[in-house]
Amino acid sequence: MVLPRAARTQRRTRIQEEKEERILEAALEVFSLHGFRGATVDQIAEVAGMSKPNLLYYFRTKEAMHRALITRVLDTWLDPLREFDAAGNPVSEIRSYIRRKLEMARDFPRESRLFANEVLQGAANIEDELKGPLKALVDEKAAVIHAWAKAGKIARCDPYHLIFSIWSTTQHYADFDVQVRAVLGQEKAGDGRFEDAARFLEQLFINGLQVRDAAS
Template identity: 60%
Template sequence: MNKAQAKTRIQKRNVAIIAEAALEVFSAHGFRGATVDQIAKEAGLSKPNLLYYFPSKEAIHSHLMASLMDIWLDPLRELDADGEPLGEILGYVRRKLELSRNHPRESRLFANEIVQGAPRMQAMLEGELKELVDEKAAVIRGWMDTSRLLPADPHHLIFSIWSLTQHYADFDVQVRAVLGPEVPDPFPAAGSYLETLFTRLLKA
């Protein structure tokens, strides 16, 4: 192990530590409410050490959002044009719900950015996200045009899946307050409900 290799591993580790700390701070306070000092404290690093890796709060946020976009798009990328249509839609619903279960902070961070008008990720929304959604909407429209699914607007179908699955991350406190302590995990019932909902909407 030479020094250059060790330094590279340390750098990668510290970047990961900073990203994890930033996710915690940004998801709790939003971009405007977060500070470099808060992120450095959460990361257990000095502010100068953090600024060695990222020159500004904006740079940290950009790094985090680029990583988040990959996490966000992967479930939709898996929708297979050659698969069984209803099964593919329900599989996408399950993957998005699982994303809300496993990555609630990422979901809240994404929601905060959108609510603020997406000033730091507009290019990603209009580029990579739009291209993928348009591609998969065309696949869904093809299934509907050949009567393999009941007709619906494909783009609004995708929006509905986002809304109904991400709700369980973005409004977790509200969901758990309403369901009460007798329902410690809302996700199994949510999955069954959403599967029934989209089956009834789309099954030909």
């Protein structure tokens, strides 16, 4: 009998795990490049190296596939922010947060583009995630930054916009990779731009957040 995926309660087969893995990998490739509406199931099936009906045996709809992909990737994507440590040294915490985010942009650009596409196109499928878990996490870390500023360990600044600016500057190297390469003229080059970016961003943020003079 053909059981609908949702109805399966037994533990997953080896084949199931392998195929679902291959499908999600292919889906990441295609969704991250074309967005949800622009991606086609045929295309994902081709990248995954299987027939469309076979793919739809594992994920019954395109949307189910997209949902599974988002949920799986979101956790990993937020890890760097979770590691942000209230007990640590402010400057080195911010520095290593920037470095981690930049490494993710370098090593997982498709994941970054997946979210970028999603948010850019209205984020209808992840709005709850944004307003729930994401907001909660940012609120928590913003409070930490605020406390640091109040204690005079870093310059007074809006912690939310600080986080936004770290997100945007680092993810820029994944999401706008084509533009960055075009401007730098490094089409065939390696990852030099990431090291340059790391140097620049650390300088900018560390320097920019240093306490200037004890005003008020």
